[in-house]
Amino acid sequence: MSIETDKNATYTEPGVAGVVSDWAADKQAFDMPWGKLMMWIFLLSDTFIFSVFLTSYMTVRISATDAWPNASEVFALEIAGVHLPLLLIAIMTFILITSSGTMAMAVNCAYRGDKKKAVTFIVLTALFGASFVGMQAFEWTKLITEEGIRPWGNPLGAAQFGSSFFMITGFHGLHVTGGVIYLLWVARRVSTGYYDGKGLEIVEIAGLYWHFVDLVWVFIFAFFYLW
Amino acid sequence: MQHVALADRPDELHDPQTFITKYVWSQDHKVIAIQYGSTAIFVGLIALVLSGLMRLQLGFPDTFDFIDPNSYLQFVTMHGMIMVIYLLTALLLGGFGNYLIPLMCGARDMVFPFMNMLSYWVYLLSVIILLASFFVPGGPTGAGWTLYPPQAILDGTPGYDWGIILMLVSLAVFIVAFTMGGLNYVTTVLQARTHGMTLMRMPLSVWGIFVATILGILAFPALLVSAIMMLLDKTLHTSFFMPAVVSLGENLSYEGGSPILFQHLFWFFGHPEVYIVALPAFGMVSDVLSVHARKNIFGYRMMVWAIVIIGALSFVVWAHHMYVSGMHPAFGFFFATTTLIIAVPTAIKVYNWVLTLWRGNIHLTVPMLFAIGFIFTFTHGGLTGLFLGNVTIDLPLSDTYFVVAHFHMVMGVSPIMVLFAAIYHWFPLMTGKMFDERLGKWHFWCTFLGTYAIYLPMHYLGFLGVPRRYFAMGTTDFIPESAQSLNAGITVAALLVGLSQLIFLYNIFKTLRSGEKSPRNPWGAASLEWQTADVPPHHGNWGKELPQVHRWAYDYSVPGAAEDFIPQNHPVTEDEQTEGH
Ligand code: HEM
Ligand SMILES: [Cu+2]
Numbered sequence: 001m002s003i004e005t006d007k008n009a010t011y012t013e014p015g016v017a018g019v020v021s022d023w024a025a026d027k028q029a030f031d032m033p034w035g036k037l038m039m040w041i042f043l044l045s046d047t048f049i050f051s052v053f054l055t056s057y058m059t060v061r062i063s064a065t066d067a068w069p070n071a072s073e074v075f076a077l078e079i080a081g082v083h084l085p086l087l088l089i090a091i092m093t094f095i096l097i098t099s100s101g102t103m104a105m106a107v108n109c110a111y112r113g114d115k116k117k118a119v120t121f122i123v124l125t126a127l128f129g130a131s132f133v134g135m136q137a138f139e140w141t142k143l144i145t146e147e148g149i150r151p152w153g154n155p156l157g158a159a160q161f162g163s164s165f166f167m168i169t170g171f172h173g174l175h176v177t178g179g180v181i182y183l184l185w186v187a188r189r190v191s192t193g194y195y196d197g198k199g200l201e202i203v204e205i206a207g208l209y210w211h212f213v214d215l216v217w218v219f220i221f222a223f224f225y226l227w
Numbered sequence: 228m229q230h231v232a233l234a235d236r237p238d239e240l241h242d243p244q245t246f247i248t249k250y251v252w253s254q255d256h257k258v259i260a261i262q263y264g265s266t267a268i269f270v271g272l273i274a275l276v277l278s279g280l281m282r283l284q285l286g287f288p289d290t291f292d293f294i295d296p297n298s299y300l301q302f303v304t305m306h307g308m309i310m311v312i313y314l315l316t317a318l319l320l321g322g323f324g325n326y327l328i329p330l331m332c333g334a335r336d337m338v339f340p341f342m343n344m345l346s347y348w349v350y351l352l353s354v355i356i357l358l359a360s361f362f363v364p365g366g367p368t369g370a371g372w373t374l375y376p377p378q379a380i381l382d383g384t385p386g387y388d389w390g391i392i393l394m395l396v397s398l399a400v401f402i403v404a405f406t407m408g409g410l411n412y413v414t415t416v417l418q419a420r421t422h423g424m425t426l427m428r429m430p431l432s433v434w435g436i437f438v439a440t441i442l443g444i445l446a447f448p449a450l451l452v453s454a455i456m457m458l459l460d461k462t463l464h465t466s467f468f469m470p471a472v473v474s475l476g477e478n479l480s481y482e483g484g485s486p487i488l489f490q491h492l493f494w495f496f497g498h499p500e501v502y503i504v505a506l507p508a509f510g511m512v513s514d515v516l517s518v519h520a521r522k523n524i525f526g527y528r529m530m531v532w533a534i535v536i537i538g539a540l541s542f543v544v545w546a547h548h549m550y551v552s553g554m555h556p557a558f559g560f561f562f563a564t565t566t567l568i569i570a571v572p573t574a575i576k577v578y579n580w581v582l583t584l585w586r587g588n589i590h591l592t593v594p595m596l597f598a599i600g601f602i603f604t605f606t607h608g609g610l611t612g613l614f615l616g617n618v619t620i621d622l623p624l625s626d627t628y629f630v631v632a633h634f635h636m637v638m639g640v641s642p643i644m645v646l647f648a649a650i651y652h653w654f655p656l657m658t659g660k661m662f663d664e665r666l667g668k669w670h671f672w673c674t675f676l677g678t679y680a681i682y683l684p685m686h687y688l689g690f691l692g693v694p695r696r697y698f699a700m701g702t703t704d705f706i707p708e709s710a711q712s713l714n715a716g717i718t719v720a721a722l723l724v725g726l727s728q729l730i731f732l733y734n735i736f737k738t739l740r741s742g743e744k745s746p747r748n749p750w751g752a753a754s755l756e757w758q759t760a761d762v763p764p765h766h767g768n769w770g771k772e773l774p775q776v777h778r779w780a781y782d783y784s785v786p787g788a789a790e791d792f793i794p795q796n797h798p799v800t801e802d803e804q805t806e807g808h
Pocket of ligand 1 (some may be wrong): 695
């Protein structure tokens with residue numbers, strides 16, 4: 001099906017009026033497939049969700065009546081007798097950021113038409129994501145069993161510490177898990193040829209989501225572990 | 228580069244074959260719209276019955292055994308929540324948004340029909356969860372539609388166990404449904420318009436729905452997160468919103484949370500929510516007024532910008548609901564100022580509606596009556612809003628019936644007026660049949676006059692100091708006995724208004740069964756939705772070719788034109804061009 005563009009449409013007004021008429025363009029306001037725009041708008045909404053989570057965390061941290069536990073000690077690992085604050089979380093962050101790199105590779109390969117490589121990189125990204133979730137499960141287990149931290153209270157101080165930690169990292173972990181499933185589903189569809197002839201923008205769309213989840217993690221990391 | 232919408236791909240536009248794919252698991256935006264609309268009207272009727280029960284209690288206290296203080300609070304809560312979220316939001320966006328956006332923009336469907344379909348089914352699920360709370364132990368929550376903690380989840384509030392849990396879950400599910408639909412509405416408006424349909428040629432209905440959906444996408448997150456946190460406070464005994472509480476002589480396990488945080492989050496959602504229901508109404512009423520006055524809308528560009536500016540400002544006024552929460556006076560000053568600034572674009576809109584009527588060729592059809600009724604009720608509710616927006620005037624009026632009267636006028640009755648206008652206006656398009664005008668006029672006059680009979684006296688009750696959310700006034704020194712007779716009168720009016728909605732239902736069902744066929748474009752409207760290949764439009768809307776748009780949607784009574792309106796898809800003639808259009 002051929003799509004004709006309105007060749008007579010010229011937008012040459014200067015200044016604010018020109019900006020307005022560019023945006024008010026014929027047919028589509030942004031030069032991108034609708035799926036990509038939809039993902040952007042969804043991510044905008046999700047940004048608000050995480051912002052509200054983090055703002056609420058800051059508020060209860062201020063309103064809490066008990067002392068706030070020292071994060072770098074709570075999240076320390078003891079390896080071969082050496083005390084290493086924030087080690088696990090550093091590794092997790094590193095893995096997640098690496099996975100953003102492999103995702104970018106996947107997008108690049110997809111646009112160059114190299115389906116095989118694209119699928120490989122997507123699956124690799126999903127594996128990094130899965131290992132992130134695995135390590136998060138390990139961290140949760142350690143906090144619950146060894147440190148006795150519960151959503152409703154903990155021996156180290158303010159109950160809100162555990163509540164917001166489990167809630168926010170849990171919500172982010174769900175995003176990563178969902179992302180892993182989404183990526184595997186995309187990889188499958190790409191490799192079975194579902195998108196042949198329709199273009200592989202879907203890889204970039206999935207990539208947008210994945211980068212977003214990474215970016216959010218950087219904020220959670222900064223506010224939770226470094227503050 | 229032009230990108231192809233899903234619905235423009237012949238291989239993706241499955242033509243529904245069976246009854247099930249056509250009417251039940253349908254991906255057609257028009258069917259989904261009607262599913263949304265009828266579900267919303269159904270729950271709305273429940274909310275209407277609840278308000279009747281409340282009015283019975285208030286008008287004639289000590290008469291009805293089955294209403295006790297607890298059930299009164301439950302009725303208030305469920306009535307408010309259903310009206311605002313499950314009726315108005317769902318009907319305006321899920322119903323009219325779905326129906327009008329693709330038709331008015333010249334698209335074959337929403338960009339992602341499958342997700343659009345899911346949106347409806349998830350919405351239905353949220354409604355079922357909500358209604359289930361009537362049948363659980365303890366009944367639905369009685370916390371008020373604002374659900375403020377700590378009381379919402381503590382012993383002493385009705386439905387503090389199952390009721391509140393189901394309410395929060397239902398809201399979360401509703402938000403998921405809204406997001407799936409909302410992403411579709413916004414993306415369709417931005418990316419799937421037909422040739423020539425620039426944003427500045429879109430009918431104002433689409434503008435209102437579009438901006439309202441963006442508001443929803445940005446405001447519902449705050450409600451979602453606070454629902455999650457309150458659920459955790461309730462089920463896992465976390466203390467996000469819960470300070471240390473002594474309840475019935477017992478120290479509860481909560482400590483150190485912030486109830487004010489909830490208020491901020493709730494109203495960060497709650498105020499934009501007011502505009503989520505108002506902006507689509509603004510848009511649709513503009514179109515109805517223009518069509519039935521046979522005159523172009525006055526100040527189209529100004530109307531668009533006013534919608535956008537009101538939408539943006541609605542995110543910085545939320546704490547005007549919290550003047551009595553003990554916040555810092557400087558905040559009160561800030562939020563009072565922003566609140567009063569919103570009045571400016573809002574007033575511009577009202578002037579423009581009136582100026583659209585001025586020297587128009589006004590046809591007092593049923594939709595037009597409701598649209599003009601809206602101008603009255605909205606102006607009225609807006610003016611009392613100016614009172615409540617000022618800190619010093621709000622302090623004594625807060626939590627009285629003045630507030631109840633204000634928000635019913637501005638966000639209860641006014642959107643409902645527009646909804647009726649819209650239903651009557653687009654009914655011939657949706658069904659191909661023409662309703663009974665005479666019954667429609669009866670419906671209008673009962674509703675319009677009844678509304679004033681209900682809410683005008685309530686302002687006065689508010690000045691007397693009668694508090695809201697009270698089961699009975701009891702014997703209070705400062706409230707004269709005459710207030711009780713006023714209350715009885717209000718109740719009579721409310722019941723009559725409630726009953727008069729039966730006229731509407733009867734009219735609809737009668738027309739569906741045996742109504743006469745409507746002419747193709749009975750109101751002579753210029754916008755695209757009336758120019759479809761068939762009326763009512765079929766799946767895919769436009770037949771073989773998408774329409775080509777050449778002009779805005781308001782070419783009425785153009786001098787020299789053959790008819791008194793020129794459809795949007797008619798090419799510009801040479802005469803018009805020389806006149807500099
Ligand atoms: C015939 C129509 C209606 C009647 C008779 C009616 C009556 C009432 C009554 C008696 C109350 C309780 C006042 C109190 O005790 O504080 C109430 C509350 C409320 N109504 Fe309506 N109402 C009607 C329509 C609507 C509509 C269309 C909306 C849509 C926005 C709406 C929204 C609310 C809200 C948000 C509350 C506050 C609930 C709360 O305090 O938690 N009502 N209404
Ligand atoms: Cu407000």
